[in-house]
Amino acid sequence: MALTDVQAKKAQPKEKPYKLTDGEGLYLQVTPNGGKWWRFKYRIDGKEKLLSLGVYPDISLAEARERRREARNLVAHGIDPSVERKAAKAAKRELQANSFEIIAREWHEHMQGKKEWTAEHATTIMNRLEKDCFPWIGSKPITEVTAKEIKAILDRIKSRGVIETARRALTIMGQVYRYAIMTDRAEYDISGGFRGYLPATGKTRKHMASVTDPKELAPLLRAIDGYQGTLAAQCALKLLPLLFVRPGELRHMEWAEIDLEAAEWNIPAPKMKMKQPHLVPLSQQAVDVLNEIKPLTGHGKYVFPSARSFHRCMSDNTINAAFRRMGFDGETITGHGFRATARTILDEILGFRVDFIEHQLAHAVKDPNGRAYNRTAHLAERRKMMQTWADYLDGLKTGAKVLPFKPLASDRG
Structure with a gap:
C-alpha cells in the first residue's frame, strides 16, 4: 500500500527507528528523537x-515522490544518483x-601587486565595487550574471545623475571579466555589450568644457569666490584656475607635498598621468588659499579630505557638482576645463x-636634443608665468581692463 500524507504526519517516534514504505524504493524513516527522513x-x-x-x-510526500x-x-x-549529487554539489x-x-x-589584489595604482586609486576602485556592484551581483557566479543585471547597475548609477561614474563602473566590470577570462573562469565579457549604452569617449571629451574668452571667464571666477559650499570645496575651486592641474591631482594633494616657504608643490610620479614627478610653482594667491584652509585640514594627510573621512580625499564629483550648483552646466565648464583655459590664454593673450x-x-x-625635460626645467620662467597668470585672473575678477601683452624677451626665455 502506498503511503499517505496523513500516515506520515501522524507517525510517532518509537524506541527504535522504523520505516513507512511508499513503494519503488521510497520510504519514510522515523527516528527515536522524532525525525522523519525520506x-x-x-x-x-x-x-x-541509499x-x-x-x-x-x-x-x-509529493516532492519526495518526484x-x-x-x-x-x-x-x-546507468547513473548513480549519489555520485551525481556529489558532482552537482562540487560544481555548485x-x-x-x-x-x-x-x-x-x-x-x-592582483592589480595592487603590480604597483600600477596609488593607494587612493585602489581604494576608489574598491569603493565603487562595494557600493555599485557587489550588493546586486557580488554573490552570483560570474558566468551567471545577466545582461539585465549589468544594465540595472548602470541605470541605477545614471539615476543619481553621474554618467561618468556609470562609465567607470562599466570599465571596472569589464576589467574584472577580462581577468576572469585570463584565469579560465569565464568565457566572455558580458559587460562588453554595453559599450555603446553610455556616452562614448568622444562625448566625454566634449564635456571637458572650458572657457577661453576673458569676458566669460571673469564672471566664472567671481562666482567661485562667492561659492557658499564647504571651505574645502571653496578652496579647491579657487586653486583649480590658479594651478590648472588635473582635478584628480588636486583632490589628492597632500600637505607633505607642499612647501609654503618655497612656494612649491612637488607631486610624486605615481600620482601623475605620465608617471613622472611634477613641480608646480605656487603664486602668492595660491599660497594664500592654502594658508586659508591649513587650520582646518593641515593636521591631516590631505589638503582636501572627504567630507565623510579625513583619511580619504575629496570625491571626484565634488568640483563639477559645485559648478552645477553655481549654474554652470557641463557644456560650459568642468574642473578639467581650466587646463584648456590656461593653455589658450597664456599662449594667445599673455604670449x-x-x-x-x-x-x-x-x-x-x-x-x-630630444631629451625629456626634468621637473625643474625652466623653473624660474615658469614661476614668473604662474604669478603673471594669477595676477591676470585677479584683474579679470575686479573688472580691470586687462590688455593682452607679450612678456619681455627676458621673461620669455
Missing part, C-alpha cells in the same frame, strides 16, 4: 545503496568560489612660450 533504496552495478531525499514535512522519480530515471540510464561549490565578488577582489606652458601642464616636452 530515503530511496536502489541498486546499481549490483550494489544496494539516497537521502530530505526531511518531512519540509519535503512533502525526487524518487528523478533518481529512478538516473538509475535507468566551484561556482560559488567563482562569484563576481571573489574574482573582483582577487583582480583588485608665454608654448614649451613653458606645456611643461607646466605636465605634458610630454622634450628639449632641442
Whole structure:
C-alpha cells in the first residue's frame, strides 16, 4: 500500500527507528528523537545503496515522490544518483568560489601587486565595487550574471545623475571579466555589450568644457569666490584656475607635498598621468588659499579630505557638482576645463612660450636634443608665468581692463 500524507504526519517516534514504505524504493524513516527522513533504496552495478531525499514535512510526500522519480530515471540510464549529487554539489561549490565578488577582489589584489595604482586609486576602485556592484551581483557566479543585471547597475548609477561614474563602473566590470577570462573562469565579457549604452569617449571629451574668452571667464571666477559650499570645496575651486592641474591631482594633494616657504608643490610620479614627478610653482594667491584652509585640514594627510573621512580625499564629483550648483552646466565648464583655459590664454593673450606652458601642464616636452625635460626645467620662467597668470585672473575678477601683452624677451626665455 502506498503511503499517505496523513500516515506520515501522524507517525510517532518509537524506541527504535522504523520505516513507512511508499513503494519503488521510497520510504519514510522515523527516528527515536522524532525525525522523519525520506530515503530511496536502489541498486546499481549490483550494489544496494541509499539516497537521502530530505526531511518531512519540509519535503512533502509529493516532492519526495518526484525526487524518487528523478533518481529512478538516473538509475535507468546507468547513473548513480549519489555520485551525481556529489558532482552537482562540487560544481555548485566551484561556482560559488567563482562569484563576481571573489574574482573582483582577487583582480583588485592582483592589480595592487603590480604597483600600477596609488593607494587612493585602489581604494576608489574598491569603493565603487562595494557600493555599485557587489550588493546586486557580488554573490552570483560570474558566468551567471545577466545582461539585465549589468544594465540595472548602470541605470541605477545614471539615476543619481553621474554618467561618468556609470562609465567607470562599466570599465571596472569589464576589467574584472577580462581577468576572469585570463584565469579560465569565464568565457566572455558580458559587460562588453554595453559599450555603446553610455556616452562614448568622444562625448566625454566634449564635456571637458572650458572657457577661453576673458569676458566669460571673469564672471566664472567671481562666482567661485562667492561659492557658499564647504571651505574645502571653496578652496579647491579657487586653486583649480590658479594651478590648472588635473582635478584628480588636486583632490589628492597632500600637505607633505607642499612647501609654503618655497612656494612649491612637488607631486610624486605615481600620482601623475605620465608617471613622472611634477613641480608646480605656487603664486602668492595660491599660497594664500592654502594658508586659508591649513587650520582646518593641515593636521591631516590631505589638503582636501572627504567630507565623510579625513583619511580619504575629496570625491571626484565634488568640483563639477559645485559648478552645477553655481549654474554652470557641463557644456560650459568642468574642473578639467581650466587646463584648456590656461593653455589658450597664456599662449594667445599673455604670449608665454608654448614649451613653458606645456611643461607646466605636465605634458610630454622634450628639449632641442630630444631629451625629456626634468621637473625643474625652466623653473624660474615658469614661476614668473604662474604669478603673471594669477595676477591676470585677479584683474579679470575686479573688472580691470586687462590688455593682452607679450612678456619681455627676458621673461620669455
